[in-house]
Amino acid sequence: AEDRQQWLDITWRQSATTVARMQAALAKESLYPGDRVAIMLRNCPQWVQFEQAALGLGLVVVPLYTNDRTDNISYVLQDAGVKVLLIEGAEQLQELESISSQMEGLVRLLSIKPCKEYNRFTNLMTVTEWLDNIPAEVDVSHLQAKDGLSDDLATIVYTSGTTGRPKGVMLSHWNILTNAYAGGIKALPAYKEDTFLSFLPLSHSLERTCGYYIPMMAGSTVAFARSVQDLAEDLLTIRPTVLISVPRIYERIYNKITLQLEQKSPFARNLFLKAVDVGWQRFKNPKQSHLAWPLLKTLVAKKVMAKLGGRLRLAVCGGAPLSPSVAKTFIGLGLNLIQGYGLTET
Numbered sequence: 001a002e003d004r005q006q007w008l009d010i011t012w013r014q015s016a017t018t019v020a021r022m023q024a025a026l027a028k029e030s031l032y033p034g035d036r037v038a039i040m041l042r043n044c045p046q047w048v049q050f051e052q053a054a055l056g057l058g059l060v061v062v063p064l065y066t067n068d069r070t071d072n073i074s075y076v077l078q079d080a081g082v083k084v085l086l087i088e089g090a091e092q093l094q095e096l097e098s099i100s101s102q103m104e105g106l107v108r109l110l111s112i113k114p115c116k117e118y119n120r121f122t123n124l125m126t127v128t129e130w131l132d133n134i135p136a137e138v139d140v141s142h143l144q145a146k147d148g149l150s151d152d153l154a155t156i157v158y159t160s161g162t163t164g165r166p167k168g169v170m171l172s173h174w175n176i177l178t179n180a181y182a183g184g185i186k187a188l189p190a191y192k193e194d195t196f197l198s199f200l201p202l203s204h205s206l207e208r209t210c211g212y213y214i215p216m217m218a219g220s221t222v223a224f225a226r227s228v229q230d231l232a233e234d235l236l237t238i239r240p241t242v243l244i245s246v247p248r249i250y251e252r253i254y255n256k257i258t259l260q261l262e263q264k265s266p267f268a269r270n271l272f273l274k275a276v277d278v279g280w281q282r283f284k285n286p287k288q289s290h291l292a293w294p295l296l297k298t299l300v301a302k303k304v305m306a307k308l309g310g311r312l313r314l315a316v317c318g319g320a321p322l323s324p325s326v327a328k329t330f331i332g333l334g335l336n337l338i339q340g341y342g343l344t345e346t
Contacts, residue, residue: 007237010045012219015052016140018045022053024134029084029107033058034153037084038077040064040092043198043224046112046127048212050086055173056143061155062168063203066092072166074099076158080168081105086127089113093121150174157205157344169344176213184214188314188338190242192219195311197240199225205344206318210244232307239309244340246319247326254326257304275300279332301333308335316340 026037037054039061041047051061062080064073066088073096077085085106087093093115096103100121103109109124150173158166184190196215200207215222223238225231231249261269275296282290305312315330318340330337 007223013140015045015049016143017136017138018049019052019056019143020138020140021131021134021136022050023056024138025130026053026057026059026084031057031059031083031107034060036060036062036080036082036156038062038064038080038082038086039203040066040073040085040087041112041202042066042088043200043202043207044112045224046086047202048216048222052143055154058152060153063155063157063208065160065201065203068160070095070099072158072160074102076166076168078102078105079166080156080158083107084110086110087112090115090117093124096121157203159344171344176209180209180213180217184210185217190214190218190220194218194220194241194313195238196220196222196242196244197225197234197238197309198222198244199228199231199234200244200246200319204319206340206342207244209342210316210318210340215242235307235309239311241311241313243308243312243315245315245317247317247322250317250322250326250330250337253307254329257329271296272300276329276332279334280328283331297334304333305335312336314338318342 031037037050037059039047039050054061060080062076062082064076076082077099083106085103085108087096087110089111090113093111106123108130109121110130111124111126114126115124152173153170154173154176155171156168157171158168160166190196194215196211198207198211200211202208202212211222214220220242223234223240225234225238228249235243257272261272274292278290278292278296279301281288282293302310308315313336315335315337316339317327317337319342322339327337327339
C-alpha cells in the first residue's frame with residue numbers, strides 16, 4: 001500500500017510498462033552488464049520493478065537491509081562497487097549523510113519520495129524526475145522470457161555481518177530461476193488465483209524467492225503489507241491465500257490466543273485443546289475418521305483461522321526454528337503450515 005488510506009491495484013502489464021521505462025532510464029546511465037545497482041527499500045512495487053529492469057540489462061542487484069548499520073552499508077556499497085542506489089526518501093538520506101564521502105562511486109542516487117533539502121547529493125534524483133523524459137507508453141515486447149537459463153551473475157546477497165564483515169553470496173539467474181521453479185511450481189504449486197501478503201524484507205532470500213519470484217512465475221497477486229504493526233489488520237483486509245512468515249509472527253498469535261484462553265471458562269479451554277488434539281490426529285492419520293472434527297472446526301478452528309483472513313491454504317515458516325507446541329497448535333487448527341529452509345549460500 002503506497003497510501004495508508006487505500007490499497008492500489010497494479011496489473012502485471014502496468015508493471016511491465018514501468019519496468020521498460022526504468023530500463024530505458026538505466027540505459028542512459030552509462031552502465032554495462034555486470035555493473036552493480038543496489039536497492040534499500042521497504043517492500044513495495046518499485047523494489048520489484050527496479051530489480052526486473054536491472055536484471056534485464058544484465059546488471060547485478062545488491063539488496064540492502066533498511067535497518068542495517070551505516071558502516072555495513074558503506075562497506076557493501078564499496079565492496080560491490082555499486083553504481084546506482086535506490087532508496088525511499090529523507091529518512092535513508094539522513095542515515096547516508098555520515099558516509100557521503102564513501103559514496104563517490106555512485107553514478108546515480110534515486111529516491112522514491114521528494115528530498116529537496118538534501119541537494120548536497122549532486123547525483124540525487126527522484127524516480128519521477130528520472131523517468132521524466134521516458135515516454136509513458138513504451139514497447140514491452142523485449143521483456144518476454146527468453147529460452148535457456150543464464151549462468152551470469154544476477155545478484156549479490158550480503159550476510160548480516162554478525163560474524164565479521166558482511167560476505168557477498170553470488171547467485172546466478174540460473175540459481176534463482178531453478179530454485180523458484182522447483183519450490184513454487186513443482187513442489188508446492190502457486191496459482192494465478194493466489195494472493196500473497198508480503199511483509200518479510202525482500203532483502204532476505206526467503207521472501208524474495210517465495211513472496212516475489214514464485215508468485216511472479218505463477219502470475220499470482222502480491223499485496224505489500226503496510227508494516228508488521230499493521231499486519232493483523234492487513235490480514236483481515238487482504239485475506240491472503242499464501243503467507244510467508246517467521247516464527248515470531250506465529251508465536252505472537254499463539255501467545256495472544258493463550259492469554260485469551262486464560263480468561264475463559266474451563267469448558268472453553270478444554271474445547272480449544274480438544275480441537276487442537278483432534279486436528280493433530282487428523283493431520284497424522286488423514287485416512288481415519290474423526291467424527292468430532294466438523295463440530296470442533298465450526299466452534300473453534302474457523303474462528304482462529306478467520307483472524308488470519310480465513311482463506312489461507314498454505315503458510316510457510318522459515319528463517320528460524322518454529323517451536324513444536326506452536327506448530328502443533330496451528331496445524332491442529334487446520335492451517336497447512338510447512339517449514340521453509342533456504343540458506344542463501346546454497
